[in-house]
Amino acid sequence: MAEIAVIGAGYVGLTTAACFSHLGHDVICADIDEARIAQLVRGEVPIVEAGLEALVREGLEGGRLRFVVGAANAAPSAEFAYLCVPTPQGDDGAADLAYIEAAAREIGPVLPSEAVVVNKSTVPVGSTRVVERVLGRDDVVVVSNPEFLREGSAVHDFLNPDRIVIGSDDQSAAVRVASLYIGVTAPIIVTDPPSAETIKYASNAFLAAKVSFVNALAAVCDAVGADVKDVVLGMGYDTRIGHEFLKPGPGFGGSCLPKDTRALVHIADSAGYSFDLLRGVITVNEDQFHRVAAKVREMAGGSLEGVRVAVWGLTFKARTDDTRESPALRIVSLLAEQGAEVQAYDPAVKGPIGGVVPANDPYSVCDGAQVLAVLTEWDDFRWLDFDKVAGLMETPRVVDARNLLDRPALERRGFRYVGIGR
Numbered sequence: 001m002a003e004i005a006v007i008g009a010g011y012v013g014l015t016t017a018a019c020f021s022h023l024g025h026d027v028i029c030a031d032i033d034e035a036r037i038a039q040l041v042r043g044e045v046p047i048v049e050a051g052l053e054a055l056v057r058e059g060l061e062g063g064r065l066r067f068v069v070g071a072a073n074a075a076p077s078a079e080f081a082y083l084c085v086p087t088p089q090g091d092d093g094a095a096d097l098a099y100i101e102a103a104a105r106e107i108g109p110v111l112p113s114e115a116v117v118v119n120k121s122t123v124p125v126g127s128t129r130v131v132e133r134v135l136g137r138d139d140v141v142v143v144s145n146p147e148f149l150r151e152g153s154a155v156h157d158f159l160n161p162d163r164i165v166i167g168s169d170d171q172s173a174a175v176r177v178a179s180l181y182i183g184v185t186a187p188i189i190v191t192d193p194p195s196a197e198t199i200k201y202a203s204n205a206f207l208a209a210k211v212s213f214v215n216a217l218a219a220v221c222d223a224v225g226a227d228v229k230d231v232v233l234g235m236g237y238d239t240r241i242g243h244e245f246l247k248p249g250p251g252f253g254g255s256c257l258p259k260d261t262r263a264l265v266h267i268a269d270s271a272g273y274s275f276d277l278l279r280g281v282i283t284v285n286e287d288q289f290h291r292v293a294a295k296v297r298e299m300a301g302g303s304l305e306g307v308r309v310a311v312w313g314l315t316f317k318a319r320t321d322d323t324r325e326s327p328a329l330r331i332v333s334l335l336a337e338q339g340a341e342v343q344a345y346d347p348a349v350k351g352p353i354g355g356v357v358p359a360n361d362p363y364s365v366c367d368g369a370q371v372l373a374v375l376t377e378w379d380d381f382r383w384l385d386f387d388k389v390a391g392l393m394e395t396p397r398v399v400d401a402r403n404l405l406d407r408p409a410l411e412r413r414g415f416r417y418v419g420i421g422r
């Protein structure tokens, strides 16, 4: 079993740390956020992620997982140092490597000889070399090992990945990284660093393309009177197409797909290729926020001025508390710009965000509302008391941007219902 330092205790870092310790390794996880580390030391997990708290506690109790403030404090005995820090979008659309470089600068002087530094953050082609340069160590190898976990099922995805991708020009370092995943069954692809880095962006860009394709298709279905649910069901049985990720909704969001699609456009531009297909994916996604807001406006009778809109769902998807680049927040701000009075509820969002102060329950936001907009696919929403909702609303009208609710059941209760592409 190995000694692993994980730098960054966010969605990826904390999951990586907890899962590696679960696999039997000795893990020290570092963050610059002192409050977050203090919480983690007490066994409190600051993010909503199924199964994560149990693994953190297991690691703490078994003595295989520790938390420290500052990357330099995690690295002195590390055989492997995983970089799991943010790579936000810079002003020009490119990924900003400032956090990666800062982390590498901190661990460079203290890493033991023969350590392997692993980029798990999503980083553009060439970043392995950047980290090598910043570390300034001939005796330390840098390897790319991008992460593909989905928020909401991060622990499951880490321990049951579709594939493990390792990018290294040093075969023995690649084998050492692969051996950390002992107990995990998945195909392992060992390639060069630029290919590993590109696999991550290409995968996210392709997923984004699927979302925009199905949202554009939903617009066609709306226009021609087809039901997109049946259309994608019929498409999905073609094994070349498949059923996954072909669900219309309010657009893609979160901390990864938007920034990674824009970053790939930038990477391609810089290399002399104009990735117009991907630009189209981004444009369709922007349009989708406006299309959902327009559906709410139409439902309200053509104007949102002074209209009370109840919103269910603020996170970028269900089973997470992450609101970064959430389509729901974009739509809420479009509604507010047009004069709507938005009252919102989300089971995982408690504090004020995006100009709204979320309520504590889904019913109170419906009180006096003229339209209800369902923006996140929390399963709980399907099982609420819709007789009560209808009684509370001034006019029982729903825009279901996730095609989540039971349309016939709502219509029986007197609701007017509009979904996406159906």
Ligand SMILES: NC(=O)c1ccc[n+]([C@@H]2O[C@H](COP(=O)([O-])OP(=O)(O)OC[C@H]3O[C@@H](n4cnc5c(N)ncnc54)[C@H](O)[C@@H]3O)[C@@H](O)[C@H]2O)c1
Residues within 6 Å of the ligand: 007, 008, 009, 010, 011, 012, 013, 030, 031, 032, 033, 036, 070, 071, 084, 085, 086, 087, 099, 102, 103, 106, 120, 121, 122, 123, 147, 148, 149, 150, 151, 255, 256
């Ligand atoms: N969130 C996802 O679903 C996901 C999935 C796959 C890949 N990724 C990629 O993984 C990377 C991390 O994403 P995330 O969602 O975990 O980010 P995050 O913002 O949740 O967590 C990053 C953490 O790193 C800490 N940090 C920053 N600089 C540090 C330093 N010098 N030393 C120690 N800690 C430091 C921050 O305080 C923060 O807690 C990004 O590149 C992202 O694109 C994310």
